[in-house]
Amino acid sequence: MGIPGGRAEASHAIVIGASIAGLLAARVLSDHFAKVTLIERDRLSASWEPRKGVPQGCHIHALLARGEQVLSRLFPGLTADLLAGGAVPVDLANDIRWYQFGSFKVRFPSSLVGLCQSRPFLEGHIRHRVLSLKNVGCRSEAEVLGVLATSDGRRVTGVRVRDRHSAGETCLYGSLVVDATGRGSASPKWLQRLAYPRPRESVIAAKVGYASRTYRRRIEDLNGAKLLVVLPTPPHETRMGAVVPIEGDRWMISLGGVAGDHPPKDEPGFLAFARSLPIADVADVLRRAEPLSAITVHKFPWSVRRHYEDMERFPEGYLIVGDALCSFNPVYGQGMTVSALEAEALDCCLREKGPGLRPYSRSDLGPRFFRKVSSVVDLPWRLAASADVRYPNVDGPRTWSTAIFNWYLTKLHGVTAHDPAVHRQFIKVINLMDPPVSLLLPPLSLRVLQGSLVHRESQHRRP
Ligand SMILES: Cc1cc2nc3c(=O)[nH]c(=O)nc-3n(C[C@H](O)[C@H](O)[C@H](O)COP(=O)(O)OP(=O)(O)OC[C@H]3O[C@@H](n4cnc5c(N)ncnc54)[C@H](O)[C@@H]3O)c2cc1C
Structure with a gap:
């Protein structure tokens, strides 16, 4: 006023x-x-x-590697404090069982490290x-x-x-x-x-819904990995799940759905949603793990x-x-x-x-x-x-360049199942460390196009 x-x-x-x-x-x-x-x-x-x-x-909050770099500059020693308080360091290629576009990403020591913790702990x-x-x-x-x-x-x-x-x-x-x-x-x-x-x-109306709950964490839950993420292949799959380590030796398990396909708050519905994911790994953890909180839901209608x-x-x-x-x-x-x-x-x-x-x-x-x-x-x-508009019922800008980029990214996702160099660059882009155009430049683009020819063989190979 x-x-x-x-x-x-x-x-x-x-x-x-x-x-x-x-x-x-x-x-x-x-x-x-x-x-x-x-x-x-x-x-x-x-x-x-x-x-x-x-x-x-109450839901998983990934701090991208670029964000962690900026926070470390603004608050020297913050990373050490977070680790001392129970945050979990994760090699973004080696420690993650990461299923996306129908295959597991290749795992290798990358020295690209992210920190996992709950959002209230970080804040x-x-x-x-x-x-x-x-x-x-x-x-x-x-x-x-x-x-x-x-x-x-x-x-x-x-x-x-x-x-x-x-x-x-x-x-x-x-x-x-x-x-x-x-x-x-x-x-x-x-x-x-x-x-x-x-x-x-x-505005992009991706109509996202989350349901999350914390569980007691046991090292053996993920067969040696520290984090599990299962992402859908658009446009037919809309459901995702993640098992993320947080402070206090806990898992934060979040299920999510886009385009209005949301996980429910009740326990049987939550488990059924996990079982409906493209692979059973999240449901397997849920079946064994001891819950420590209630299930919380959150709807995010549009960006x-x-x-x-x-x-x-x-x-x-x-x-x-x-x-x-x-x-x-x-x-x-x-x-x-x-x-x-x-x-x-x-x-x-x-x-x-x-x-x-x-x-x-x-x-x-x-x-x-x-x-x-x-x-x-x-x-x-x-x-x-560009990722959101892969779903036909999500309103957003659709251009030729988006369509070509998405076609290329589909090939690239396949190659990240077996080529560490391509997966490494993909990790850097989605962590906002490098611009998306870096994925299109040779020699990486040649590796993607050649590698996509052998992708079929490695599909569904479990690491
Ligand atoms: C389900 C979900 C999952 C997410 N996951 C991630 C993730 O994995 N990684 C990530 O980086 N980001 C994630 N985000 C986004 C992230 O939460 C926000 O980008 C981040 O919190 C920055 O938001 P903010 O500080 O601008 O606003 P907010 O976090 O929304 O905070 C706004 C603050 O303003 C206060 N406030 C509001 N109105 C008033 C008023 N009139 N007077 C005084 N105070 C007021 C509120 O109480 C609140 O404290 C997620 C968001 C959602 C919804």
Whole structure:
């Protein structure tokens, strides 16, 4: 809402939402602002339990290798802390029994390592690091109701906050406000109240559903592998399952379905869904393992990307990050890593020097930031979109280049069953370490085309 004569507190940044994107933004802003305040609707406890504002925390959360690299730079020693707390290191080629497109991926020592842990555990460690910074504070159980702005609406000057206990409302002023409230972000509505148009949106309705439960982990459950993932062959198969190690010697077992084919919450239905996967391995683990939690379900109807970079007018002192900017299909595990890359982009924008090596004025931070993050978001968005539209009843952009890329990827998937070099590069691309175009370049593309001829023989060979 606009308030006449709204004032901004100099060098105070306000971040709305203390989940992954908000915490990472706060970490970066602490290097550039005298004071940073996070405002979070939930109560934040010291224990690593899922919380109401992040319901997806009950489901598997892969941290891509690129995300882990960025987090290690932002928080030196974080990886060691996570490992000490029980996170499980996984060689992304050697330790995973990975069934996709009708065959198991080849296993080999790759030195590409990922960390497996629950989402609340990872968020809890990041939160601890961020809140230990001297100039960062957090108001929890406080809900932001809207933004404050100068009377002409050109500059955001703060937020209106309701304390969830007293229900009292206060105003908090800052020179930068960052919306990190997730996919339900009210920014389009708040901007409309300041007489700005709504941003253009790209939407892909993949209609994903998850059902997850934790189990006691025994080393022998996966015959020496540390992680099992079973993915469908589109367009006829829609169901997937994953058995992922997390802290506390537990498995997080998630079943999922796309195009509206969702796993149920009841135990017999959950087991039947696991049995209906292309191979029986997930059901085999479920049959033996001891459950430690209830089954939780989550529906994710569509991915949405809000194109703030296209807006001709945008208020000064306001940014949008994380799922509030772009909420990805969770199946590809990109959301947290993209939030980390956005935090890096924000840092870069705040450090960038203009002509004559003079620092840029903060007044044009928004356009520079949205341009930069648009290119950060673009590749993962297109990677996910091209996979989603393999399902005919999923609405999304279908182009010739997508069709050719998908034809090629089908060949490539076959070759990843027996060619370590091809599988290694595929892992790097889906972990956002290399761009998708790297899969198309020779000599890799020649290996893919030659290798696809021998793929049939290796199909269904179990490692
Ligand atoms: C089922 C599922 C599985 C996923 N799996 C993966 C995965 O494997 N890997 C991966 O990288 N990503 C995954 N994601 C995505 C990932 O959860 C998000 O990308 C990541 O959490 C970053 O989101 P965020 O911080 O922007 O928003 P969120 O995590 O949604 O957090 C928003 C925060 O804002 C707070 N908030 C909201 N409104 C207000 C308000 N008005 N005032 C104050 N506070 C407010 C909320 O309480 C919450 O804390 C998955 C998502 C889903 C749904």
